[in-house]
Amino acid sequence: MVLKDKHIVLGITGSIAAYKAASLARLLIKAGAEVQIVITPSGKEFITPVTLSALTGKPVVSEFFTANDGTWHSHVDLGQWADLMLIAPATAATLAKMANGIADNMLITSYLSMKAPVIIAPAMDLDMFAHPSTTQNIELLRSYGNIVVEPAAGELASRLTGKGRMEEPEKIMAVVENFFTRQGSLSKKKVLITAGPTYERIDPVRFIGNYSSGKMGFALAEECARRGAEVTLVTGPVSLKTNHPGITRIDVESAAEMYNVSIKAFLSMDAAILCAAVADFRPAEQYAEKVKRSGDMLNISLVPNKDIAASLGKMKKANQLLVGFALETNDEETNALKKIIKKNLDFIVLNSLNDAGAGFKYETNKITILNRNGERKDFALKTKKEVASDIIDETFP
C-alpha cells in the first residue's frame, strides 16, 4: 500500500475526460490516499463538485474565496500539504498556463505553489495535442521536472480518431504507484551523467560535431533526480532545458572540456552513466582566424581525444558503477562486449541503428543491456523517459 495516508491534490480541468477523474479519485481513496480536489471553473461544467466531494469526503476547492462566507482557500497551504499533485485531465489551456505561470485560477496558483512533485495527464482533441504549442508546453513542463502521462490514441469525444484521449484511470494509478515506490530510492546517491554531442572546433565559426540531441542523457538525469539522486549533468551543446533542483548542469563544448569536468566530478560519485556522443578525434590545429577558401582541397588533420569512459574505468573504485553506451551498426554484440572490457564498464547500453525508431533523431529508443558476464536483456521500443527508467533500474537494482 504505497499510497496509504499520502496526501494527493487532484486537479481537474474543463475536458470531457473530467468524468474519468471521478474514477481516479475513487481508486486513489481505495488505495489509502487522502484526496483534495481542486477544480477549474470550466471543470465544473463537466462534473459537479457534489459528486467529487462525496467521493473524497472533502469539500472541493475551486475559487479563491467561498462566496457566502468569504473563507479564503490557501493555495500555499495546499502546496505544503500535498505529497503529490495529479492534474487529470489537463486541457491544452491548462498546460499552457502551467508552462507560462499564468495564475488566473485556483488550480494554477496551487500548481505554482506546489512543493510536491506533479503528474499531468493531458486530454484534448488530436489536432490540439499535435499542435506545436502544445508539444512545446509539454516539453517545458517536463523540463520543470513534472511527469507527463502521455494521452492514449483512440476514438475521441469529437468522434475523430487519434492521440489525445486521457489515459485510463487504472493506467494513471499505475504511474502514481510507481512514482511512490521509486521516490527517494536514490536519495544520498550521487550520479554523473554525460549527455549530448561534443563540438570540436576548427576555427572561430566551424566545428566537427554529431547528431546527438542529448535527449537520452537529459531523460536519465531527470529520472535519477526524480528518484532523489544528486545529479551532475555534463552536457555538450544541446537545445534542451532542465530545471530540476536535483540536477547540477555543467555545459561544455569539446571532448577535452567534458573530459576535465567528468574526471574531477567522478571522484565523489556513486555512479556515472556516459551517454554523451563524444567525438573520438579533434582537429590537430585550431585556427584563430576563419579559414579562407584557397585551392581545391582543404585537409584537416585529426588527433585522438581522450576516452572519458576508459579513463573513468581506470579510476573506478569497487563501490562505483560505470555505465557506457554503444551505438553500433554491425556486429553489435561483439563490439559492445569489447567496449565493456576495454573501458572497464559494469554494463553497456546498446543502441542499434538497425532498429526503427532508435537513435539520435527519435523521441523513442530501443535498447539492449549487456553486462560483463555476457548476459543480455532486450527491451521493447519505448519513450526515452521509459528507457531511462529501465537503465536506472539496472544501475541501482
Ligand code: CTP
Ligand atoms: N566515450 C567517452 N569518451 C570518448 C569516447 C566515447 O566517454 N572519448 C563513451 C561514450 O559516452 C559511450 C562509450 O564511450 O558511453 C562508447 O562510445 P563509442 O564512441 O561507441 O566507443 P569508441 O570507443 O569510440 O568505439 P568506436 O568509435 O570504435 O565505436
